[in-house]
Amino acid sequence: MDSAKKSVLAARRQFLLDAARMAGGVGVLGLGVGLHAKQAKALPPAAIRPPGAGPEQDFLGACIRCGMCVRDCPYNILFLARPEQPIATGSPYFVARTGPCEMCEDIPCVKACPTGALDHKLTDIAKSKMGLAVLVDKETCLNFLGLRCDVCYRVCPLIDKAITLDLRHNERTGKHTIFEPVVHSDQCTGCGKCEKACVLEVAAIKVYPVKLAKGELGSHYRIGWEEKQKAGGSLVAPEVEHQYNLPEGMRYEHGKGLSSGPPGTMATPEAGVDSLRSVVPNPGKNAAPAGNIPQNIPGGGLSSRMSDDAPR
Amino acid sequence: MNENMRTKRWGQEAVETKGWWLAHKWLVLRRVSQLGILAAFLVGPWFGLWIVKGNLNYSLTLNTLPLADPFILLQSLVTGHVPEKLALIGVAIVAVFYLLVGGRVYCSWVCPVNPVTDAAGWLRDRLGIKGGAHVSRNARYWILALTLLLAGITGTLAWELVNPVSMLHRGLIFGLGSAWMVVLAVFAFDLFVMNRGWCGYLCPVGACYALIGKASPLRVTAVKREACNDCMDCFAICPEPLVIKAPLKDATKGVGPVILASECTNCGRCIDVCSKDVFSFGSRFNNAASMAGVARAASKRSTQVGSAS
């Protein structure tokens, strides 16, 4: 009787011990895999997901690593990550520099995906956001050196939308123009054709996962002019008509500069504006009074900021 | 005594009485199945003959038949993603199939790791390696729960980062990389650390399939258990020897001859290896204990009841 009780107790102790050992072992295993998973969540800069992939976190939960997208890509640019790569094992990616996405109109990779990890709602490849091109090195980009390479711009499937050439003065020569390739994040699909085409030994323009390439404003920031447009008028009401303190008979019009207008059309300058005016050095007759011009006015603001003789 | 027994290899008696083919039939069929499935996946990338696309996680056969792995889809569901129709159809087909034929048929007839662990088990016996770590065979179910928990917590398919099953199969088809190291680790673990350790104690994929096949009609049954001469070859060869004991030996306790435990992989090696042809494939519903056994069991129970009161 007593020995039976003892053996029951011993069995119970053994059971608890076994359970604890199991919990410990499985727990350690879980910790290891969990930490590994956390590390594997960050996508390395050179690995770009196929079109239609959501944010990395969602994608890694939705993609079952089957490789159907890899198989149905007619250009064979997609690969499944191997265990030794710093990409979640078995998940699909491409490398822009060696094989960019050709932006197939019928998007076979998305159609092949059985889980919707590549979103089936994506039907227009131009709307995909695989990554974002960034001109990372202005010191080697041939266009910045004053040449007309333009290759990244020329190969872009969304030429003049995703990438434009913005003109600026070549300060070094003093008489030429720099055709700066500028990527626009609202249009760029991250296909990587620009990076692939860049003629340098190492591309000056590179495609990164959007999360790495894109800045983000603090959520409390509001862009004044956008808010104004949304509201259909100034939000800091009442907006005061800008007053210029000008010689008798002169008129200033935004974008046009000074002109002589019919006398009496200008309102009498107010005291506040008058006092402000006095600290700004008198500009030349034809120059815009830069100190009074808001900086975001096209044509006016930029040039006065760039040229050295403009007052700062 | 034990040394004496080991001079005879497993199944040698079966080879002598039934001939080589009948003593290896199910083993050969199993290897044909495993290799055939792998070959169907490989002729695509190797020769451009696309019979099956994808891998064991999800595949599309002849561009029409979708098949998806329930375990991986379950993990994906836990992360909060609801898959598209094709994956759902695929998983339904696979689940119903294994529900009928036995979940761990996946293990013995499909899984690419099985030949690896079988080889480790065979070599372990040849080299006479004994002992090793001990854990409960239920560890796999705990690990299964853990993988689902991890998927929920991390929001990603965390287990896929280390899963040797999908890593090996995907690797063979899409490029192995360093996945061979993981497979080698499993082999070494089974060889040196734990007999039949990976598949018999730890693998959550096998555990998941065991749960799916819990009520499968197709089972191995020890129909002619009266003929058993206690050679113990079936216990030695079976990757899950615990499942055999009651159906084979407990006729007197009223246990039927069908191996009901869902951990049985329906590999049929016990059928091969038994010189007395005790085992065969059968239905789980043909499970009446023999009349004599039942009667004996009934009388035993009644005497027990009598003594207790």
Ligand code: SF4
């Ligand atoms: S859009 Fe075309 S080229 Fe690009 S990944 Fe998909 S299938 Fe491949």
Ligand code: SF4
């Ligand atoms: S087809 Fe979809 S689920 Fe399969 S690997 Fe590609 S993205 Fe992942």
Ligand code: SF4
């Ligand atoms: S990645 Fe380059 S080529 Fe592709 S859309 Fe963006 S800018 Fe154009």
Ligand code: SF4
């Ligand atoms: S237990 Fe796991 S590794 Fe072993 S055969 Fe089954 S699925 Fe494959």
Ligand code: SF4
């Ligand atoms: S009982 Fe027989 S069929 Fe089942 S796993 Fe063991 S050897 Fe294979």
